[in-house]
Structure formats: structure tokens, C-alpha cells
Amino acid sequence: MNHDRSRDLYDRALSVMPGGVNSSVRAAIEPYPFFVERGDGGHVIDADGNRYVDWVMGLGPLLYGHDLPQPVESAVQSKVSEGPMFGAPTEIEVEHAEFVTRHVPSVESIRFVNSGTEATVSACRLARAATGRDKIVVMQGGYHGAQETTLVEGEYDDVEPSSPGIPEEFAEHTLAVPFNDEEAAQRVFEDHGEDIAAVMVEPILANMGIVAPVDGYHETLRDLTEDNGALLIFDEVITGFRVGGLQCAQGKFGIDPDITTFGKLIGGGFPVGAIGGRSELIEQFTPSGEVFQAGTFSGHPVTMAAGLESLRYAAEHDVHEHINDLGDRLRTGLQEIVEDQAPEYTVAGTEGIFKVLFTRDAPETFEGHCEGGCSQRPDCPRFEHCPKNAADVAAGQTDRWRRVFWGEMKDQGVFLSQNQFEAQFVTYAHTDDDVETTLEAYKQAL
Ligand code: PLP
Structure with a gap:
């Protein structure tokens, strides 16, 4: 596979952009990432004309792959032709808000912003303001965007910023517990209950492999937050409108969080985020509510049109x-391959998200066929083996993905996420052939 033009572009990019990229995760692959020229359905074509089945899909915002359905494309073009943006309200924002509030029962009111990060920043601020408390509980290994409160490493109340540039004091307001550990969740409320503003959690953790909740875990978080006067924030930036259909993952699990953060799919491929929830909470973003929240591009008409028409479609x-x-x-296909060739690995995911986790358990520790879907059912023969938290995932083989496996897949024309822990996405544009090509490539690469 020829990558001359990608290499030249990367060389130029290195002179003018840090790491040659505009998001640090894009430079994870060595020696350099390929540059994309265009998309085509479920595929991308790189700057040297190589074609790949694309399971990265913009890291999640694309429900239709790279071909917008005709009504979505027309809506976008019509908004562009009306003038891209105004800094004043437009009807399309109201329509989009009506759509989301109609389909997601816990969301009575919504504020659109421009990224998932902006949404989680605002959600933390709102939770702190609404409760008069400072501490936010997050899951170890979880990701909620490039923001100060949640970029932490460590355990429990012994956490530090995970990036230089974040003052140590910020991390004092963050508590990190292992996902799926009900006792740890109870303990954190026993020890810090009066200071906890909110628990922020992805309904399915999709940034450290894909890790599903064990039965009852979210109910426990719901009860603990309610009993202790704290808020439950579901970060549905990835799962929103993808898992659980139009009711989102909260509908699938039957949980009503107080606040939900959205991103990705609700913008139909354009930059977006949103904070939704009970009216009395979201209302605090009004000028009289006084929790400051603003953005030049928020509710951008082109984004709103793309997002709304995508969801309507x-x-x-x-x-x-x-x-x-x-x-x-x-x-199912991956499960068969893994059982045959790498039984210590785990096929994770549900509905439109999937991942093969490079876990290390000895094959003799489990027997029997995984039913797939990673639903953490206790009767699954591989239940004990299925990763339940960050420690289980981190015990996997980290270098193999980046240094060997990703390149093997790319050379066979399959584009997987550059980070071993990020979810991969199935779209409406993918076909049976794409699945077959991909399974064959996994077979070779594993
Ligand atoms: N929250 C979750 C769960 C995410 O996966 C991400 C990004 O992948 C974010 C927040 C941040 O979103 P953005 O990259 O749009 O800022």
C-alpha cells in the first residue's frame, strides 16, 4: 500500500501543527496516520487513493457513514444558503429541542453547545451550582472530554490531574471509583456524601474498551444520588441516539438521570454538544438563573438542521x-474468530458499537460460548472474564494494538480506531460485504 502523499502531508503538518494533528489521539499511530481525502458510504479513501472499510466513522457522529440521506443533505444546504449563522435564535433550534425532549423522557429542557466537552463542563458547573457542593464522582478510566474536572488519574480521593497544566487543587474536587463496583459507590457516599454534587457516568463505558454495566449498577447510582441530595449525570455523548435507539441508553436501562450530556450524533456530523435534563435544573442557565453558559456557535443552524434531520430520518x-x-x-463473527485464534481476548459492545479487547486471561479459566452483546449477564460462561472496570481493561496488551495489529488491519483495507480503548461504530452505510471483509482481516491479523 502506497502512503507517499500521506507521509508528505504529515511531514508538512509537523511543521505547523503540534504532532501534525488537531486532536492528539489522531497521532497515536506510528510512524504517521493516513490523511483522508474523502468518504464513500461505509468507506474512506486516503490521500494516496487507498480505500478502507471505515469503523472509526468520525469517532461516532455519523449514523449514515459518509453519505448523508438526501433530506439531511438538502436541509444542510438550505441552511448554508440562508446564511450560515446569526447569533440570534432560529426556529430549527426549537424543532431540534422539541425532538429530543419528545423522545428522551428525562430531558424536559435542553441547551445546545458545540462539543461533548463543552457539554460535560457545563453539566459539572450546573450540578455544582444546583447543589451548592463541589465534588464530582467519576469512573476510573472513564472519559468525558478534554476538561479539568474529569482529566484525572488515581483512585478514590487520591486523584491527580492526568495532564500537566491542570492545577492540583482542581483534582481535589474529583473522586474516582471503579465502574461496576457498588460497594465503592456506597463508600464514596458514606465518606463524602455531603460534598458530592454529582456522579457523572457513561451508561456504557465506551472509552476504555466497551464495558457494560452489571445488573443493578445504575440503579444503585440512582438511589445513592437521590438519597444523598446529589445529581446523576449520564454522559450520553457516545450512546445518545445510538444505543437504545431514540430513547438512548437511559431508555434501554430504564434509568432517568437528572442531567444528560449529548454530542456526536445529535449534530449529524457537525460540531455539537448539549446538556439536557429536568427543567428546574436546565432553567438555571437562563439569565435569571445565573449559572453562566454561553457560546458564539451554540445552536448553529447548519448543525441543528443536520442533527435534527438525521434523527428524524x-x-x-x-x-x-x-x-x-x-x-x-x-x-458473532468476531467471537468465533477470537475463540479459535485468541481465546484470551474479549469481543465487547452492543448494538452499533463494537471492539475486540486484548485481554490476557488464560483460556483455561473459562469455557463455553459467549452470547455476545457484552451485556454482563451473570449466567454467561465468560461473565467472570468480561472486563468490568478500568483495571480489567488496563491489564490487556496495550502495545500490540498500536504497534502491530492496527497496521495489519489497515494494510488489509480496514480502518479501526487508532486508540485501543475507543469504541468502533457501525453505520447505516455499512454492508454485509464490509462485515465479511472485516472478519477476514481480523482472522489474518489476529
Ligand atoms: N464524553 C464522552 C463520553 C466522549 O466519548 C467524548 C468524546 O469522545 C466527550 C465527552 C467529549 O466530546 P468532544 O470530543 O465532542 O468534546
Whole structure:
């Protein structure tokens, strides 16, 4: 595979952009990432003309792959032709807010912003303001964007910023507990209950491999927050409108969080985020509520049109069915390959997200066939083996993905996320052939 032009572009980029990229995760692959020229359905074509089946899909915002359905494309073009933005309200924002509040029962009111990070920053500020408390509980190994409160490492109340540039004092307001550990969640409330403003959690952790909740875990978080006067924030930046269809992951699990953060899919491929929740909370963003929240580009008409039309199209077509069906086929195929060739590895994911985790358990520690779907069912023969928290995931083989496996897949024309821990995404544009090509490539690469 020829990568001359990507290499030249990367060389130029290194002179003018840090790491040659605009998001540090894009430079994870050595010696250099390929540069994309264009998309085509479920594929991307790089600057040297190489074609790949694309499971990265913009890291999650693309429900339709690289071809927008005609009504979405028309809505976007029509908004562009009306003038890109105004700094004043437009009807399309109201329509989008109406759509989300109609489908997600816990969301009575919503504020649109421009990224998932902006949404989680504002959610933390709102929770702190609403409760008069400072501490936010997060899951070890979880990710909520490039923001000060949640970029931490360490355990429990012994956490530090995970990036230089964040004052140590900021981390004093963050508590990190292991996901799926009910006792740790109870303990953190026993020890710090009066200071905890909120627990922020992805309903399915999709940034450290894909880790599903064990039965009852979210109910425990719901009860603990309620009993202690704290808020439950579901970060649905990845899961929102992807897992659980239009009701999102909270609908799938039957939990009503106080606040939900959205991103990715609700912008139809354009920059977006949102904070939704009970009216009395979100209302605090009004000028009289006084929790400051603002943004030049927020509720951008082009983004709103793309996001709303994408979700409407999904509501009227078999979009989630197609995606979930292909996702099942992919995971079932991967499960067979893994059992045959790398039984210590774990196939994770559900509906339109999937990942093979390079876990290390000795094969003799489990027997029997995983049903797939990573639903953490205690009766699954691999239940004990399935990673439940960051420690389980981190015990995997970290270098193999980046240094060997990713390149093997790329050379066979399959584009996987550059980070071993990031979810991969099935879209409406993917086909049976894409699944077959990908399974064959996994077979070779593993
Ligand atoms: N929250 C979660 C769960 C995410 O996965 C991400 C990004 O991947 C973010 C927040 C941050 O979103 P953004 O990259 O749009 O700022």
C-alpha cells in the first residue's frame, strides 16, 4: 500500500501543527496516520487513493457513514444558503429541542453547545451550582472530554490531574471509583456524601474498551444520588441516539438521570454538544438563573438542521435495525474468530458499537460460548472474564494494538480506531460485504 502523499502531508503538518494533528489521539499511530481525502458510504479513501472499510466513522457522529440521506443533505444546504449563522435564535433550534425532549423522557429542557466537552463542563458547573457542593464522582478510566474536572488519574480521593497544566487543587474536587463496583459507590457516599454534587457516568463505558454495566449498577447510582441530595449525570455523548435507539441508553436501562450530556450524533456530523435534563435544573442557565453558559456557535443552524434531520430520518426508517443487525453479525463473527485464534481476548459492545479487547486471561479459566452483546449477564460462561472496570481493561496488551495489529488491519483495507480503548461504530452505510471483509482481516491479523 502506497502512503507517499500521506507521509508528505504529515511531514508538512509537523511543521505547523503540534504532532501534525488537531486532536492528539489522531497521532497515536506510528510512524504517521493516513490523511483522508474523502468518504464513500461505509468507506474512506486516503490521500494516496487507498480505500478502507471505515469503523472509526468520525469517532461516532455519523449514523449514515459518509453519505448523508438526501433530506439531511438538502436541509444542510438550505441552511448554508440562508446564511450560515446569526447569533440570534432560529426556529430549527426549537424543532431540534422539541425532538429530543419528545423522545428522551428525562430531558424536559435542553441547551445546545458545540462539543461533548463543552457539554460535560457545563453539566459539572450546573450540578455544582444546583447543589451548592463541589465534588464530582467519576469512573476510573472513564472519559468525558478534554476538561479539568474529569482529566484525572488515581483512585478514590487520591486523584491527580492526568495532564500537566491542570492545577492540583482542581483534582481535589474529583473522586474516582471503579465502574461496576457498588460497594465503592456506597463508600464514596458514606465518606463524602455531603460534598458530592454529582456522579457523572457513561451508561456504557465506551472509552476504555466497551464495558457494560452489571445488573443493578445504575440503579444503585440512582438511589445513592437521590438519597444523598446529589445529581446523576449520564454522559450520553457516545450512546445518545445510538444505543437504545431514540430513547438512548437511559431508555434501554430504564434509568432517568437528572442531567444528560449529548454530542456526536445529535449534530449529524457537525460540531455539537448539549446538556439536557429536568427543567428546574436546565432553567438555571437562563439569565435569571445565573449559572453562566454561553457560546458564539451554540445552536448553529447548519448543525441543528443536520442533527435534527438525521434523527428524524432514523425515526422514519429502519436505521437502528440495520445497524444493530450488522453489529450483531460482526460481533458473532468476531467471537468465533477470537475463540479459535485468541481465546484470551474479549469481543465487547452492543448494538452499533463494537471492539475486540486484548485481554490476557488464560483460556483455561473459562469455557463455553459467549452470547455476545457484552451485556454482563451473570449466567454467561465468560461473565467472570468480561472486563468490568478500568483495571480489567488496563491489564490487556496495550502495545500490540498500536504497534502491530492496527497496521495489519489497515494494510488489509480496514480502518479501526487508532486508540485501543475507543469504541468502533457501525453505520447505516455499512454492508454485509464490509462485515465479511472485516472478519477476514481480523482472522489474518489476529
Ligand atoms: N464524553 C464522552 C463520553 C466522549 O466519548 C467524548 C468524546 O469522545 C466527550 C465527552 C467529549 O466530546 P468532544 O470530543 O465532542 O468534546
